[in-house]
Amino acid sequence: MKIAVFPGDGIGEEIVPQAIAVLEGIGKVFNHQFDFQYGFIGGAAIDRFGEPLPKESLATALLADAVLLGAVGGPKWEGLDYSVRPERALLGLREQMGLYANLRPVMLFPMLAGASTLKSEVIEGINLLVVRELTGGIYFGSPRGVEKYEGHERGVNTEVYTTPEIVRIAKVAFETARKRRKKVTSVDKANVLEVSELWRKVVTEIHKDYPDVALSHMYVDNCAMQLIRNPRQFDVLVTTNLFGDILSDEAAMLTGSIGMLPSASLGGESRKTGLKGMYEPIHGSAPDIAGKDVANPIATILSVAMMLQYTFGLDREAIAIESAVFEVLKEGYRTEDIYSLDNKKVGTKEMGRLILERLKGHRG
Numbered sequence: 554m555k556i557a558v559f560p561g562d563g564i565g566e567e568i569v570p571q572a573i574a575v576l577e578g579i580g581k582v583f584n585h586q587f588d589f590q591y592g593f594i595g596g597a598a599i600d601r602f603g604e605p606l607p608k609e610s611l612a613t614a615l616l617a618d619a620v621l622l623g624a625v626g627g628p629k630w631e632g633l634d635y636s637v638r639p640e641r642a643l644l645g646l647r648e649q650m651g652l653y654a655n656l657r658p659v660m661l662f663p664m665l666a667g668a669s670t671l672k673s674e675v676i677e678g679i680n681l682l683v684v685r686e687l688t689g690g691i692y693f694g695s696p697r698g699v700e701k702y703e704g705h706e707r708g709v710n711t712e713v714y715t716t717p718e719i720v721r722i723a724k725v726a727f728e729t730a731r732k733r734r735k736k737v738t739s740v741d742k743a744n745v746l747e748v749s750e751l752w753r754k755v756v757t758e759i760h761k762d763y764p765d766v767a768l769s770h771m772y773v774d775n776c777a778m779q780l781i782r783n784p785r786q787f788d789v790l791v792t793t794n795l796f797g798d799i800l801s802d803e804a805a806m807l808t809g810s811i812g813m814l815p816s817a818s819l820g821g822e823s824r825k826t827g828l829k830g831m832y833e834p835i836h837g838s839a840p841d842i843a844g845k846d847v848a849n850p851i852a853t854i855l856s857v858a859m860m861l862q863y864t865f866g867l868d869r870e871a872i873a874i875e876s877a878v879f880e881v882l883k884e885g886y887r888t889e890d891i892y893s894l895d896n897k898k899v900g901t902k903e904m905g906r907l908i909l910e911r912l913k914g915h916r917g
């Protein structure tokens with residue numbers, strides 16, 4: 554099982570080693586061999602090679618079954634042109650690897666209900682999945698740029714979706730919903746945008762092949778409101794690249810901390826049983842807390858569980874990781890982002906070590 558590892562920038566360098574230790578723990582308990590290939594991307598690659606996604610790193614990613622990524626970016630590289638910013642590495646990997654489907658599960662660990670800014674009775678029992686289209690829409694559409702226009706400047710980006718792009722993401726949403734509560738909410742802005750009108754039409758068309766799944770449509774502004782009003786109504790949310798970016802951050806906060814949420818970006822087939830994928834926490838590089846051993850490694854550790862499940866088809870192993878995380882939280886251990894009085898505050902490394910220890914108690 555070939556895994557490309559890109560810690561990236563900021564807290565990426567602290568959380569990724571914890572996730573690797575957990576994978577190695579899984580290897581020992583369940584008797585698997587993982588082959589890790591390290592590479593530089595983002596600011597770390599800019600500093601060494603002058604570009605965010607060096608050819609070597611891209612090649613490593615393309616040859617692997619799965620990619621584990623920490624985070625990219627930081628104030629140091631903010632002044633750079635868009636074409637060479639750290640974020641380009643992420644967008645480049647998504648595009649080059651054809652990772653068109655981004656799955657962001659939003660689940661509340663019950664013992665963290667108090668860590669959310671929302672009332673417990675609103676968030677208890679939430680379990681939703683954001684299926685975000687990841688290689689199209691306004692992130693990649695052209696024309697784009699800033700140009701001189703009638704004596705002033707004009708900035709342009711283009712939201713564009715083709716039928717095949719909508720078809721394949723809709724299928725992912727319906728297929729995934731089948732394994733869950735069989736409910737898909739498609740989010741668009743069809744009251745204003747033509748591109749949304751096409752999105753809605755195509756999703757409705759594809760739905761005919763999934764009569765066992767319930768489909769509803771929702772405007773994005775309403776969805777933003779419904780997510781904090783009554784998030785339990787949602788099972789699978791399927792939406793565009795930009796809307797998914799925004800709504801998944803909002804949804805993440807329902808769980809108390811963005812430091813808890815993993816993600817999988819899926820596309821082409823892997824040589825193994827599952828889908829080729831890139832796995833990363835949904836949070837960023839958090840430069841303000843980088844290097845202080847306070848970042849929460851759980852999102853990255855849970856991303857590794859998703860990797861085992863989706864790319865390698867190792868469901869038992871994935872569940873073992875999730876159970877270990879659950880146990881450690883139940884025992885009251887918390888990183889700073891989810892800490893409240895009466896809990897035991899631990900750092901990044903200690904949190905990783907505790908999860909690994911619970912994992913080793915597990916029988917393969």
Ligand code: IPM
Pocket residue numbers: 640643644798835
């Ligand atoms: C995300 C991030 C990225 C995105 C940035 C870092 C380019 O916010 O994965 O949600 O906008 O897709």
Ligand code: MG
Pocket residue numbers: 798799802
């Ligand atoms: Mg985002």
